[in-house]
Amino acid sequence: MKILYIPSGYGQIYQSFDLSILQSINQLNHQVRSIPFSEEETLKNVVHSFQPDIALTLTGFNMPYTMIEWIKKQGVKLVVWMTEDPYYIDRSLKLIHDYDYVFTIDTAALKVYKEAGHKEVYYLPLGTDPDIYHPTALQKQYQSDICLVGSPYPDRMKIIQYLLEKTNYSIQVVGRQWEKKLIKAKRSSRLSIHSHWIPPSIAKHYFNSAAINLNTHRPFHLKQNKNIRAIINQSINNRTFDIASSGAFQLIEYKPDLHLHFTEGEEMVSFKSSEDLLKKVKYYMSHLEERKKISERARKKVLSNDTFIHRINKMMNIIN
Incomplete structure (x- = not known):
């Protein structure tokens, strides 16, 4: 599968998530490109040349709606991983229907999204990266x-x-x-x-x-x-x-x-x-x-x- 990964726009721990996700996609032998949503023209060029099957992002809170609309018009499926549920569910409920697939880290949020009428929503907690988190000697x-x-x-x-x-x-x-x-x-x-x-x-x-x-x-x-x-x-x-x-x-x-x-x-x-x-x-x-x-x-x-x-x-x- 061809995957366009669009970082959430948040720093610190989200930068670690981004790297682990990209490495995992590569290890699973999918093709992947990653472009920040802020680089609009570059992102559009990549979509045209790479022709991804899906575009994946975390939270979706920073994604401009104009970019969402444009990506969908290219025939690319939009996927969002809600990684702050249910703490910001007021915000996420306003944007879940912009995405073809919604994944959430919490089953209580999953129920809310289903009740809101989304047909493709799934429970998927964040994972861990054993290359980072592994046993070390006591220091x-x-x-x-x-x-x-x-x-x-x-x-x-x-x-x-x-x-x-x-x-x-x-x-x-x-x-x-x-x-x-x-x-x-x-x-x-x-x-x-x-x-x-x-x-x-x-x-x-x-x-x-x-x-x-x-x-x-x-x-x-x-x-x-x-x-x-x-x-x-x-x-x-x-x-x-x-x-x-x-x-x-x-x-x-x-x-x-x-x-x-x-x-x-x-x-x-x-x-x-x-x-x-x-x-x-x-x-x-x-x-x-x-x-x-x-x-x-x-x-x-x-x-x-x-x-x-x-x-x-x-x-x-x-x-x-």
């Missing part, structure tokens, strides 16, 4: 008992404060604005704050150098969201697959769709409350071999089912 500068990589959402800050109060473990948080958000907690000598965005190549070292990685999800009711319907996310985030691919142990906030990818207690351990988390943190901190076995099984599962190659292959099979 002292990244080491911690408990680590949380991600944005300082209110529920995450409460969890960190709770664990600082209830345990004596060293805790590390990594991500933009943690320093600003955790003014009180930063007085603890057991808390390390790295208040900046880190690329995936560094994130894997934090994952592998922590005894336990905390993995919680973005709240559906966060005020920055565009989710007036209050659609509650049902699916697990891509960090789940990244941590697992790294061969690291994680405690993940429970989501109903967790069972679609992992067996609870065998390949993944979830928690449903702060008290449940505390109980499991204490247990697994003192059971190293169990952590290792669960992490090994999770990595094996991900490598067999949840890489970007698996996702792109499934997408292309559906379109075909």
